[in-house]
Amino acid sequence: MRIIVADCQAKYSGRLNASLPLARRVLLIKADNSVLIFSEIGSYKPLNWMAAPCSIKEIEPTDADDDVDTDIPEKILRVCADKSSDILEINLQHIYSDEAYELGADPGLVKDGVEDHLQRYLAEQIERIGEGAKLVRREYPTAIGPVDIMAVDANGEHVAIEIKRHGGIDGVEQLTRYCKLLNRDPLLTPVHGIFAAQTITPQARTLAEDRGFACMILDYDEMKGSEDGSLRLF
Missing domain, CATH: 2.70.180.20 (Protein Yojf; Chain: A;)
Structure with a gap:
């Protein structure tokens, strides 16, 4: 460098x-x-x-x-x-x-602890996205990077889930790229999208819904088992 x-x-x-x-x-x-x-x-x-x-x-x-x-x-x-x-x-x-300066090899980005926990909790409690849903895997690989969670819904259709602590337009664009690529695969299509975060900006919600994605509010404490909190799927 x-x-x-x-x-x-x-x-x-x-x-x-x-x-x-x-x-x-x-x-x-x-x-x-x-x-x-x-x-x-x-x-x-x-x-x-x-x-x-x-x-x-x-x-x-x-x-x-x-x-x-x-x-x-x-x-x-x-x-x-x-x-x-x-x-x-x-x-x-x-x-x-x-x-x-010689920086040497870099181990890469380590996800924020809260975001990583949200991903793990949702993967373990995948029916939160809908009754009958099943987990395919976390960090589902694609040519442009891993999808946070890949699941199938009760109808057997694939669902790509992008998880953020604070959901903005950039996250929606990221999910858009994943779904566009995944829907080219005849073995996966149709692939639906869910944008999940602790908070989602109004602009991001509008863009997500315009592109046919569901928006999910994640409550960290509730997912850990706290009595207080809520989770809503719109």
Whole structure:
């Protein structure tokens, strides 16, 4: 991992055009050449980025284009996508730090304890989604990642369940991708979807119901065996 702190400006061109004016930012350059640009405040997401596969060319100021509208930069990074004409060009006006670190192999994401427990409890109590339902398996594998729970309902039809602590639109989009892929399999289709969470935003509920998914509110304490709590399937 290479980490650069610099005053920089950036321009993205290709399928879309975007630019970042001059400001102090952090650049992360991963081993696969992915480049991400972050600011001090704002969203956890990068301001701009180029995902792999891509290549990086470091251009010295004497090789820079003449249209740089500020002082001559210390360095220019030109990042080109391998499978499209997209280019991210970053002018590093002043570099404060440029360090590289070997991070080694990563064990991957470990799910939040509460979310993992919700998945386990619902798998053990699968009839909560409907009388006669049966568990197929947790972490049902697909080409785009595992579905939290795969089950079959009383009619023998498959049900894909996506579980979140706090259900937002991103979770609905994730369930949409899973169901779209699973419904291509003639041995599984029709595959229905259930979006299950401790809380679901109004926007996520509207989107889920528009796409034909059921929304389930999960009560963590009730599923652990507490007398207080409720679970509703809409």
